[in-house]
Amino acid sequence: MDFGEKDTFRGLNRATQSQRQTGSAIKPLAVLVPGINEKIFTGATIYNDEKTTFEKDYEPKNSDGGYLGEITVRRALESSQNIPFVEMMEQITPKKAISYLEKMGITSLTDEDESLALALGGLQNGVTPLEMASAYATIANDGIYIEPTFYSSIVDSRGRTVMNSEQERRTVFSEQVAYVLKKLLQQPVDGTYGTATYCAIPGIDVAAKTGTTDENYDKWLCGFTPYYTAVAWFGFDQNETIKYNNQNPAGIMWANVMRSIHDGFSGARFYQPSRIVTAEICEDTGEIARTGCTNTYIEYFLSGTEPDECTKHTGSKVNTNIREDDTEENIIYTDDNNDLELNPDDEEVTNPNVQNDNEEISENIENENTQNEAIQNEIDAPPAQNNTVANDTLPENDVVDENEIIDNPVSDGNEEINNTPTGGGQTEETDEEANNTETLESEEQDV
Numbered sequence: 001m002d003f004g005e006k007d008t009f010r011g012l013n014r015a016t017q018s019q020r021q022t023g024s025a026i027k028p029l030a031v032l033v034p035g036i037n038e039k040i041f042t043g044a045t046i047y048n049d050e051k052t053t054f055e056k057d058y059e060p061k062n063s064d065g066g067y068l069g070e071i072t073v074r075r076a077l078e079s080s081q082n083i084p085f086v087e088m089m090e091q092i093t094p095k096k097a098i099s100y101l102e103k104m105g106i107t108s109l110t111d112e113d114e115s116l117a118l119a120l121g122g123l124q125n126g127v128t129p130l131e132m133a134s135a136y137a138t139i140a141n142d143g144i145y146i147e148p149t150f151y152s153s154i155v156d157s158r159g160r161t162v163m164n165s166e167q168e169r170r171t172v173f174s175e176q177v178a179y180v181l182k183k184l185l186q187q188p189v190d191g192t193y194g195t196a197t198y199c200a201i202p203g204i205d206v207a208a209k210t211g212t213t214d215e216n217y218d219k220w221l222c223g224f225t226p227y228y229t230a231v232a233w234f235g236f237d238q239n240e241t242i243k244y245n246n247q248n249p250a251g252i253m254w255a256n257v258m259r260s261i262h263d264g265f266s267g268a269r270f271y272q273p274s275r276i277v278t279a280e281i282c283e284d285t286g287e288i289a290r291t292g293c294t295n296t297y298i299e300y301f302l303s304g305t306e307p308d309e310c311t312k313h314t315g316s317k318v319n320t321n322i323r324e325d326d327t328e329e330n331i332i333y334t335d336d337n338n339d340l341e342l343n344p345d346d347e348e349v350t351n352p353n354v355q356n357d358n359e360e361i362s363e364n365i366e367n368e369n370t371q372n373e374a375i376q377n378e379i380d381a382p383p384a385q386n387n388t389v390a391n392d393t394l395p396e397n398d399v400v401d402e403n404e405i406i407d408n409p410v411s412d413g414n415e416e417i418n419n420t421p422t423g424g425g426q427t428e429e430t431d432e433e434a435n436n437t438e439t440l441e442s443e444e445q446d447v
């Protein structure tokens with residue numbers, strides 16, 4: 001393959017230096033994280049997707065110009081409806097949203113960003129792909145923000161450690177909140193109207209969100225699996241409209257790279273911690289379904305935040321599966337004091353060099369993108385000492401074995417990433433046929 005000549009030394013690093021408008025890719029971070037954590041809404045809360053004039057005559061529109069009426073938070077996320085997210089931001093307040101974004105490592109926000117448009121990623125300066133990756137990785141890492149790094153240590157010729165990488169770590173929200181967010185973020189991938197359905201990886205849970213900015217200047221795909229967090233941005237340094245057959249080139253890049261690096265990995269589900277309640281919900285009211293409800297789905301709640309029974313339909317309560325997952329093997333104690341054992345030194349990262357002049361790819365993906373693209377794998381995400389690899393042989397609830405720790409997801413730049421989940425004894429392979437990295441099942445656009 002031909003990737004062009006290297007003609008610049010220490011050129012613009014688009015992953016770490018380009019602050020870009022995020023569009024809807026910020027919705028999970030700016031809206032869902034504070035909203036779920038502060039218990040302002042749940043995935044089943046109903047918002048009205050209709051023409052609305054907010055303060056200061058702010059009248060955001062949906063991408064297709066239409067409105068869906070009363071929908072759940074989950075449905076609003078699925079096809080990235082704008083109005084409900086602005087309504088949610090109104091309740092959260094932009095000021096509080098910014099405080100969460102900053103706790104998740106986003107440093108480029110300004111006073112100007114303290115407006116409702118923050119919900120839709122209309123920003124003064126924008127955010128770098130690296131900071132977006134570190135923020136998404138906070139969800140993937142069960143609520144713990146870990147400052148990104150490109151190396152773990154520097155060793156001299158005699159094997160003496162000259163310096164270690166010291167990464168700041170802090171707990172931003174609980175693993176229960178993280179789990180609810182993960183289950184919500186699967187909706188754009190798994191939902192009928194999802195904007196990121198082409199990002200699915202057979203046998204592996206995928207959480208993902210698209211982003212598109214005005215005039216199609218920027219395209220994003222931010223997401224993660226139980227193994228890796230990755231963010232892809234596509235655009236021009238000087239804004240130009242992206243024309244790519246109505247597809248999201250950042251999303252295609254993300255899907256191809258992520259499928260490739262997960263090739264051969266065991267099936268994996270997001271680990272469900274204790275104190276999560278699942279319930280069948282009436283989609284019309286966002287309340288617990290009764291037998292008379294015709295339109296229902298399963299939602300995940302922080303224990304105690306589940307709604308009452310449907311007030312619009314009749315019948316007995318449908319779901320008796322609402323359960324507190326408190327069996328012994330499922331109990332994980334939360335860590336709100338930020339004193340989890342994170343063992344930062346467990347990983348050996350031998351190749352800190354992930355900065356090319358025009359490509360920023362921190363996995364060992366070799367230059368799959370052109371100079372206007374940057375994909376930034378959040379290298380520190382998967383180390384996720386708290387991230388666990390699923391075990392298909394475990395009995396129920398998609399609960400994974402917490403003893404299977406991903407020891408070394410960060411690869412030497414010249415090696416194949418095929419040894420990532422080193423902690424587990426299980427070697428069940430995913431279906432090779434299912435791991436077709438060539439086909440993208442569908443392309444839908446988040447505009």
Ligand SMILES: [Zn+2]
Binds near residue numbers: 285290294311312313
């Ligand atoms: Zn109902």
